Amino acid sequence: MQYSWVNQQFKRIAVKKFLKHRGISHRIFTSIKHHGKLYLNHHRIVTSQPMKLGDEVAVDIPSEPADPHVVISHGKLDVVYEDQNWLVINKPAGLTSVPGPHNRHDTVVNRLKGYLLAHHSPNLRPHLITRLDMYTSGLMLIAKHRFANSLANQLINTHKIKKVYLAIIKGHLKTQHGSVKMLIGKLPNEIKRHKMINGQFAWTEYRQVKSYPKFTLIKARLHTGRTHQIRVHFTEIGHPLVGDHLYGGPMDWGIKRQALHAWYLAFPDPFTHQVRKFKANLPADMKRLLTQK
Template sequence: MRFNWIYEKNESLQIKTFLKQQGVSKGLLARVKFHGGKIEVNQEEKNVLYYLHKGETLALTIPDEQGTEAISVSHEPISIVFEDEHILIIDKPAGVASLPSNIYVKDTMANRVKGYFIRQKYASTVIHIVTRLDKDTSGLMIFAKHRYAHALMDQQLRLKQIQKKYVAAINGHLQQNHGMINAPIARTDHSIVTRRVHDSGKPALTEYWVRETFEKGTLAEIQLHTGRTHQIRVHFSYIGHPLISDTLYGAPEDQWISRQALHCRELTFTHPLTKQPVNFKTDVPSDLREWLRHQKIVSYTQKGRLM
């Protein structure tokens, strides 16, 4: 894959410094040098020590990436929300893990995306997951289609520039229509799975808006301001309102939905290569709709319903 820039500054600058400013890592430059890539200025091959001058065109050719056998191929279908040569946005169903593990080996979203890349005969088949979801959480995930896009998206993650909004059904009624849950999250003693609110944990901030209130529960829109494991589930359990059917965090199993009622509905970020703002949304899945269909509405806020 080839990327081009026109150098526009008056003062000269080394290629390696310029590429670092564009988010190109040392590791990626090493792949360019040793695995068939190329750096050209005005169509002449150069090394990273060359000084760019105003008006020169820099071209960076990144070698294709071949996937390893560590991630096997699944030919289960994927639901594509958006795709171009740099990123892939998919709508993950509940019940499918994001990445392979000792428990989930062959049919995770990573396996499915790899199968899709192979069926499409893409030159690069390495899986770059940018955002992931719990196995039983549905909704939008971002995959980068090459190492450079992944590095740029990781930078946005670190700078908290990727906005993720969720829909959740919650047990009970929240006292405020809008609120923030600011409580540190740590691992639970003697468990590698569950998390808890504890002073020893990392800072975690969750913002929510009530959208509909039912006799026995609440539908809320939620925005994460940090990205801790199980953050939404832990925070709402901590304030006494675990998600509907989230048995891991203290809720009884609901007859209408058999997994935690949580769906990543919306993503907003800057496209890593075009630098244009982008926004993606997906519909609430059928099991959450089924739960909503059986609820008696008490009220919904002026900001509007989510369904």
Template sequence: MSTFQHIVTEEQAKARVDKLLSDINPEISRSQIQSWISDGYVTVNGEAVKANYKCQTKDLVEWSIPEVEPLHITGENIPLDIVYEDGDLLVVNKPKGMVVHPSAGHQSGTLVHALLYHCDDLSGINGVERPGIVHRIDKDTSGLLVVAKNDFTHVQLSEQLASKEIKRAYEAIVHGEIPHETGLIDAPIGRDSKDRQKMGVVENGKPAVTHFRVISRFPDYTHIECRLETGRTHQIRVHMRYIGYPLVGDPKYGQRKTLDTDGQALHAKVLGFKHPRKQEWMEFEAEPPQYFADTLDYIKKLY
């Protein structure tokens, strides 16, 4: 069993302990963390607490990760575009169309299946279906992901995510000509009350902040770069739709009439973080795949 510690900062004071741990471990569900708390795996200043305990500045929060049940997912020999690898982590350039982890309807061919074939060890914090997965990107979004090989690395990277220290920049193509050069979208995201399969900007959602800048514009389309402060589900897709510029090719949040890109035109281009063990800043960049360039060429020829 692995045990971890976190000292509550002034900014985190007054937060519920289950929410604090959820923010530190964004890929672990709140219900799973609440289960840890009720089973006694979480203490504050050495004492057991309830999930609704309000943290105070300088509280010492300790939590233990229960032993992971045996893994029943078999690795598959799927090619991986590995940008960087060492004993603690990998940085992978995920192709468009690949699901990150197994789920209903996706029991093979995922990034996790490929990783299990490639690696002897992956972190176990997220359970048997998400080994090593610190953060994820959607099936039809391509680009960079960091994968943890051990629990120490996983927790350290998750804390960087929670404290907004990880750099993540995306390129996207959206409908509409954005008139200004830069923008900031600060709008909370949660489940859409009318469609539980979708996310939306909702009053009681989780804080979500997206920065964007225009790379190039056309009469009906704009090529942009987006930088995330937070990492909510479908964040860029939801935020750009919210301000009236939905992503090209997006079947869930886009226009009915759109370009045929087989999913949203979105690519995770830049990923930067402090290496958990070496404590050195590392930054990686992967150019968008060919379909992205082809789509831009097609748009240019329209005008």
């Protein structure tokens, strides 16, 4: 894949430093030098050189081969959006995001490998930008190549990826709109997270959508991205998610997994400068819970 830029900002700057401003990491630059191509004003160069105002630099970024350690799965992927840089999928509850000790054969990553191979993609090593717990459903953003991954990491670092979840929590909140802010972390050899004085700062903003006799449907926006953040926050304020066994949520109200769904995803696409926005409707199990008498 080739990308090019004209220097319209710097009187004099090294090619490598200029490309860093455009999202080309040191690792990508090294890969370009060894396996790709680098051009300055349409002339091939093999290393970083100084460039002047008005100079053009172009790069051919080598494709990424498949990871031989990742097993191919041809399981279904619900693709919401795709272009040459991004994939957005709607993950079902029960599907793990990445291979682990207990499942190396059928995860989002395994299915992505099968999908990309079937569609003859030049890049076969997808990068998960937003991950979801196994029993959380909804939207996930995937970068289809290393350059998109580098740019997405910049979006994460500047808090430009907007994620909003729909959750069903036990009981009723006192305010229609509010925030939960606290330090959360985990003890050694535990999966569960807790409020901890030496934890990481976590911030969740919420709005009530509808109140039911025993529970409340809320929208929860993540301003930080800590593991189990929403689950921990609402447990700590006395409103665990319905169906959340790990955090003490009610398990006999009609759903057997945490009632949490990644409903909305938005980000400014650095390739097109458009804001990409996506929504995924509530899955059947959460809909059924809300329609119970």
